Amino acid sequence: xxxxxxxxxxxxxxxxxxxxxxxxxxxxxxxxxxxxxxxxxxxxxxxxxxxxxxxxxxxxxxxxxxxxxxxxxxxxxxxxxxxxxxxxxxxxxxxxxxxxxxxxxxxxxxxxxxxxxxxxxxxxxxxxxxxxxxxxxxxxxxxxxxxxxxxxxxxxxxxxxxxxxxxxxxxxxxxxxxxxxxxxxxxxxxxxxxxxxxxxxxxxxxxxxxxxxxxxxxxxxxxxxxxxxxxxxxxxxxxxxxxxxxxxxxxxxxxxxxxxxxxxxxxxxxxxxxxxxxxxxxxxxxxxxxxxxxxxxxxxx
Numbered sequence: 001x002x003x004x005x006x007x008x009x010x011x012x013x014x015x016x017x018x019x020x021x022x023x024x025x026x027x028x029x030x031x032x033x034x035x036x037x038x039x040x041x042x043x044x045x046x047x048x049x050x051x052x053x054x055x056x057x058x059x060x061x062x063x064x065x066x067x068x069x070x071x072x073x074x075x076x077x078x079x080x081x082x083x084x085x086x087x088x089x090x091x092x093x094x095x096x097x098x099x100x101x102x103x104x105x106x107x108x109x110x111x112x113x114x115x116x117x118x119x120x121x122x123x124x125x126x127x128x129x130x131x132x133x134x135x136x137x138x139x140x141x142x143x144x145x146x147x148x149x150x151x152x153x154x155x156x157x158x159x160x161x162x163x164x165x166x167x168x169x170x171x172x173x174x175x176x177x178x179x180x181x182x183x184x185x186x187x188x189x190x191x192x193x194x195x196x197x198x199x200x201x202x203x204x205x206x207x208x209x210x211x212x213x214x215x216x217x218x219x220x221x222x223x224x225x226x227x228x229x230x231x232x233x234x235x236x237x238x239x240x241x242x243x244x245x246x247x248x249x250x251x252x253x254x255x256x257x258x259x260x261x262x263x264x265x266x267x268x269x270x271x272x273x274x275x276x277x278x279x280x281x282x283x284x285x286x287x288x289x290x291x292x293x294x295x296x297x298x299x300x301x
Contacts, residue, residue, distance in 0.1 A: 016285065017279075017284070020283045021057045024058075024059050024207075025059065026058060026060065027059060027205075027206035028059075028165075028204070028205045029054065029059055029209060030196055030199050030200040030203065030205045030207070030209070031061055031062065031064070031209045031278070032066075032192060032208070032211065033047070033066070033272075034066055034212035034213070035065075035067045035069045036213045037211055037213065037272035037273070038065065038066075038067060038107065038111075039070065043272050045114070045118070046276055047278055048111070048120070049118055050276055050277075051173060053279060054278070054282070055173055062174045062199060063111065063122075064176045064195050064199050065107065065108070065176070065192065066178050067107045068089075070106070071098060071099055071102050074098045080094060080098070082095075085140070085148060085150055086140060086148070088138075088150055088153055089150075089153070089189060090151050090153070091188075093152070095151070100187060103179060103189075104126040104177040104179050105128065108124045108126045108177045109124050109126075112124040120173060121171060121173065123167050123172045123174055123175065124175045125164075125177075127179075127181065127187065130160075130163055131181055132159060132160035132164055133178075133180040133181070133190070133195060134159070134180055134183075135157045135180035135181070135182060135190065136157055136182050136188075137153070137154055137182070138150065138153050138154050138155040152186070154179075154188025155180075155194065156194065156195055156198035157180075159199055159202035159203075161202050176199065178190045178191065178196075180195070193210065193255050194255065197255055197259045201263065204263055204264075206264075206266070207264070207265060207266050208259055208264050208266075209267075209270065209278065209282075210267070210269045210270070211277070213273055214249070215270065216289040216290030217236070217239070217249065217253065217269065217292075221247070221249070227290060229286065229287050229289070229290060229291065230290070230291050231292045232292075233260055233261075233295070234295075236253055236257060240253065240254075252269065256269070256292045260293070260294050266291050266292070267291070267292045268281055268287075268290065268292075269289050269292075271289060274288060
């Protein structure tokens, strides 16, 4: 009897998911994988299974990834002390070489191989295969003084949309490291969140999803159960003004708002440590993290 009830419950779950599957079929979703998630093999495996499921039911997932912890580990092995300014890694020539080898090659190829091993199809897009992110050197504005030069740190100015979409149309999952190259062939380290934003904007994505070890925007930052599941852009700005959104969550939410302003339908912040959090956020009514939308008319289904 219990087995029948369990089977019915599974069928009910599939029926609930059907509406979302139909709505998002053929739509592009950009998924930013944070380095902290990638350092957890079990959480990473379940997240990649979710991404394969998305592609299997007709969505077009595009993955942009960072790799901070792995880069830190490689720098420690090379006896290089990391330097950070305003949340960005100062990148000299030795650090750039480590970033390129670790992020653009080792992690990028590892993700692609793991998706293939799990039964999906993926293509790693790096400097050895096909690069799709182009940009320029980034100088950070510093009020009252000269802009800050962080070395080989860049920003994305254009995206090879045609290559990414061609892969998606052939049922492959593009895997993109957060690095870019300029017109002279100089490579740059790029902040993963801003790289994902640039890709989502260029593709006119339905969704941009940030997956890390944070479960969303909280009313009380010390209480994981106080996560706010849905916010309009206006509500999010008010929470920043009120100090509810504070610290490191401010730039992430501001990045979400900027992305909405440039045409992306919804932005989500979810915790990849929760098993199948990606599927729970996209294919259930309640969701599991925080979705940020332009206005309440663009709410779920």
